[in-house]
Amino acid sequence: MKSGRRTLLSAAMILFAAGSFAQRGMAADHTAANAALLTKYFAAVNAHEVASLKDVIADNYVQRDTGQGSGLAGMQAAFQHYFQMFPDFHMTVEDSIVTNDKVVARFRITATHDRPVQLSPAAPVFPPTGRKLAWEGISIWRVVDGKFVEHWDVDDLLGLVQEMRAPPPGQSK
Numbered sequence: 001m002k003s004g005r006r007t008l009l010s011a012a013m014i015l016f017a018a019g020s021f022a023q024r025g026m027a028a029d030h031t032a033a034n035a036a037l038l039t040k041y042f043a044a045v046n047a048h049e050v051a052s053l054k055d056v057i058a059d060n061y062v063q064r065d066t067g068q069g070s071g072l073a074g075m076q077a078a079f080q081h082y083f084q085m086f087p088d089f090h091m092t093v094e095d096s097i098v099t100n101d102k103v104v105a106r107f108r109i110t111a112t113h114d115r116p117v118q119l120s121p122a123a124p125v126f127p128p129t130g131r132k133l134a135w136e137g138i139s140i141w142r143v144v145d146g147k148f149v150e151h152w153d154v155d156d157l158l159g160l161v162q163e164m165r166a167p168p169p170g171q172s173k
Contacts, residue, residue, distance in 0.1 A: 034143050035098045038105060041148070045091050048083045050076040058147040065153050085118075086111030086133075094136070103141045103148075109155075110134045113164055119157065126164040135160040 037056055044052035053076055063070045068078040082089050089111045097104040113133050117126045137155035141148040 030100045030143075031098050033146060034100075034103050035096070037143065037146065037148070038093070038096060038098065038103050038141075042091055042093055042107075045079060045089075048079075048089070050079050050083075053079070056148055058144070058149045061148060062150045064151060085115055086113075087115075088112050101143050103143060104138070106136065106138050108134060108136050117164060119161075126161070129164060129166065131163060131166070133160060133163050135163070 041053075041056045044050075044056060054072055057072045057075055059072045061071050061075060063074060068074060089109065092108045092110070093105050094108055095106040111133050113126070113129045113131050115128055117128075118124070135156045136159075137153055139151060139153040142150040
């Protein structure tokens with residue numbers, strides 16, 4: 001009987017270990033897929049291809065930043081607005097953390113301020129300064145079935161506004 005119990009215990013331990021390795025393997029697969037999703041998202045944004053966002057953002061996407069619309073259509077409209085204000089809008093990933101169901105990215109945005117900019121309907125309009133602007137942000141996305149479904153972010157819009165309020169080079173206030 002002792003050897004039977006030992007055999008059952010050994011078999012149970014082997015099954016448990018195999019299950020743990022399988023779960024780690026699945027998590028690694030999700031992590032790699034989520035890293036690729038982040039790359040695809042930044043590529044679509046930098047190419048200014050709002051239609052391509054459908055490949056990375058779910059239709060029922062929840063945007064926790066009230067300044068942007070929810071859903072895929074809301075995000076496409078928000079990016080289209082950015083691209084109209086800043087034709088050379090470009091995002092660079094500075095750092096990222098990718099897990100089984102979350103992606104975190106610290107990024108830098110650059111754009112030339114050569115058109116009037118209004119960040120929201122109630123915000124003032126900033127006349128063009130001709131300056132190359134740069135601001136940073138951090139985003140957290142939740143991933144389900146290979147697409148971003150929820151998003152939280154913090155962007156340094158105060159720094160951006162300060163850059164746009166400064167007089168153009170060669171002019172004083």
